[in-house]
Amino acid sequence: GTFYAGGIRVPLAVRWPARIQAGTETHEPVIGIDFYPTWLDVAGATPPRDYLLDGLSMTPLFDDPDASLGRETIYWHFPGYPNSPWRTGPVSAVRSGEWKLMKFYETDHVELYDLVRDPGEQEDVAETMPVERDRLLGALEGWLQLTNAPLPRWPDD
Numbered sequence: 001g002t003f004y005a006g007g008i009r010v011p012l013a014v015r016w017p018a019r020i021q022a023g024t025e026t027h028e029p030v031i032g033i034d035f036y037p038t039w040l041d042v043a044g045a046t047p048p049r050d051y052l053l054d055g056l057s058m059t060p061l062f063d064d065p066d067a068s069l070g071r072e073t074i075y076w077h078f079p080g081y082p083n084s085p086w087r088t089g090p091v092s093a094v095r096s097g098e099w100k101l102m103k104f105y106e107t108d109h110v111e112l113y114d115l116v117r118d119p120g121e122q123e124d125v126a127e128t129m130p131v132e133r134d135r136l137l138g139a140l141e142g143w144l145q146l147t148n149a150p151l152p153r154w155p156d157d
Helices: 032-043 059-063 130-146
Strands: 073-078 091-096 099-104 109-114
Touching (some): 032 059
Antiparallel strands (some): 073 091, 091 099, 099 109
């Protein structure tokens, strides 16, 4: 896919009648890495002491849909070129609060969206909101360094 809305911003449904009231909604963002810690939590299990979990358990949201997981920022990174014409090119994204920034490596282009005003990501405000753009770009670059994330390699490299 894509890193735009509909690619990484998709609905999640959880059914657990004994714990979650039907019709409950939350707007707390979660990510795929949150499933494993959630399953551990539900099972009452703990990972080994020296095992680092990147995700957070979603179970607080089961009991209180207004709860916060305490995560300020979510990162996505896609550095490669799978051999599928429908896939996105190399891109990284960061979401913090109402803001989402995407960096496209082929063009070094950056896009910024206000997800509260523009949940469909139609109006790129990177040029008109330079403080937010630079803050998120700095956070993204710091995260890429911290995690030693692989940078894109061009198909003929």
